[in-house]
Amino acid sequence: METRVLRYFLEMAREGNMSRAAKKLHITQPTMSKQLRDLESELGVKLYARTNYNIELTEAGHLLEKRAHDIVDLVDKTVLEFKNYATLAEGTIYVGSAESESFSFVAKTIKNLRITYPGIHLHLFSGNIQDVLEQLDKGILDFAFIMDYEESTKYDSLKIPTVDHWGLLIPKKDALSQRDSLCLDDLFGLPLICSRQNMMIDFPRWFGNQANKLQIIATYNLLYNAAIMVRENVGYALTYDKITNTALDSKLTFVPLVDVNASAMFCLWRKQHTFSNVAHLFLNELKLQLK
Numbered sequence: 001m002e003t004r005v006l007r008y009f010l011e012m013a014r015e016g017n018m019s020r021a022a023k024k025l026h027i028t029q030p031t032m033s034k035q036l037r038d039l040e041s042e043l044g045v046k047l048y049a050r051t052n053y054n055i056e057l058t059e060a061g062h063l064l065e066k067r068a069h070d071i072v073d074l075v076d077k078t079v080l081e082f083k084n085y086a087t088l089a090e091g092t093i094y095v096g097s098a099e100s101e102s103f104s105f106v107a108k109t110i111k112n113l114r115i116t117y118p119g120i121h122l123h124l125f126s127g128n129i130q131d132v133l134e135q136l137d138k139g140i141l142d143f144a145f146i147m148d149y150e151e152s153t154k155y156d157s158l159k160i161p162t163v164d165h166w167g168l169l170i171p172k173k174d175a176l177s178q179r180d181s182l183c184l185d186d187l188f189g190l191p192l193i194c195s196r197q198n199m200m201i202d203f204p205r206w207f208g209n210q211a212n213k214l215q216i217i218a219t220y221n222l223l224y225n226a227a228i229m230v231r232e233n234v235g236y237a238l239t240y241d242k243i244t245n246t247a248l249d250s251k252l253t254f255v256p257l258v259d260v261n262a263s264a265m266f267c268l269w270r271k272q273h274t275f276s277n278v279a280h281l282f283l284n285e286l287k288l289q290l291k
Contacts, residue, residue, distance in 0.1 A: 001042060003075050005035050006068040009047070012036065013065050016054040073140050090119030091278035096132035097124065097145035099223055101242040102160045102265035106145060109286045120278050126222060128197045136270065142279040147240075148201075149266035156269055158290060163262035164240040169223075169230045172253050176236070181258040191235035193218045193226050198238055206260060227252060 012021040012032070022032040040047050047061040057065060080092055093110075097103050110122050125135055129146045136144040137154075147164065149157060168187075170177045184206055194203075194216055203211040217235045220226035226237045227244045231251050239254075240263065246254045267286065269275075275283070 001039070003072060005039050006072055008032050008035055009039060010065065010068050010072065012048070012055060013057055013061070016056075018055060070138055070140065074138065077140065090117070091276055092121045092123050093143070093276075093278050093282045094123045094141045095125070095143050095145065096135050096141045097126055098129065098132065098147050098265070099126065099243050100145075100147060100164050100240055100263075100265050102162045102164060103145060105160050105162075105286065105289050109282060109289050112289075113281060113285050117278075117281065120281070128195060128221060129201070130196070131221075133268075136268065139270075139273075142269065142273075142275065143282070144268045145265055146268060147263045147265055149264075149268065154271060156271055158267040158286065160265040160267065161290060163264050164242070165256050165262050166238070166260045167241055167254050167256035169227060169237040169239050169244055169246075170253050170255055171230060171233055172251055174233075176255065177253045179255050181256050183259050184257065187238075188213060189215060191215055191217045193220060193229055193235045193237040195220055195238070 008021070008025065008027075011025055012018055015021040015024065018032055018036075019029050022029040025032070036047070043060070043064070045060040046058050047064060048055050048057050077092075077094060095106060097106065110120075113120050125132065125141060127135075132141070132144045132146055135141045145160075151157075168176070168182060168190075176182070188210075192214060196219055199211075199216070199219065203214070207214070218226070218229060220237070223237065223239055223243055226239070229235060230237045241254050241256065244250075244252060244254070246252050269283070
């Protein structure tokens, strides 16, 4: 299986049309068609089907699309690392992170590094704990910044010395916005907008077997669109403080939950992972920031 052919496949999947994909890649349509037929023969599955106007991926095709993205990303990252291997001061650091005010430590680290090494760049992947750790385990990310880490033999870690507090994002015109604080029991009966991490990790700890009685009307991966739903009075978003603008000119306010422990952020990297030069620089600078 060649990376070049995987790029053909991904472009066809993006375009939904083989002729357009071939034109975009500056190859002929018969060449692309043959390469993709050979790929299907190699894998022993049908990857796509033609309709009157477009190409639709099969179930196997969707699986390959996901795997191909990971493979191509890792190949591109490896090529970049070797291009900059002899140059300590140039290259890209790959970081995945949860949404948190504690990410300011990462921002300060990159800012300081780029003063001395302007050839260093950051590639940031934002997501929940499952998505970020999946990318870290595949070697696509150098570092993962996640909340409430439990010790694991897979990773080394650093604790970020700040905490994030849980609460509800609420429209300012809502009566609940006048509360100084809320308790977990107050959440029952409210239309809640929650992250997948809340449902899978936090709710079992907070509510036990009562979690299924919560009225969850929507779930989110990143908070921006969830905040819009709150602004439009769809429901209340369960989130950390300081992620969304709740200043005087905002239509939203944040009310903390007083009976939930604050969360700490951790920086993780794989044990025995071989860092690029710039990843080493990043880790050393981060340690200085944390002193």
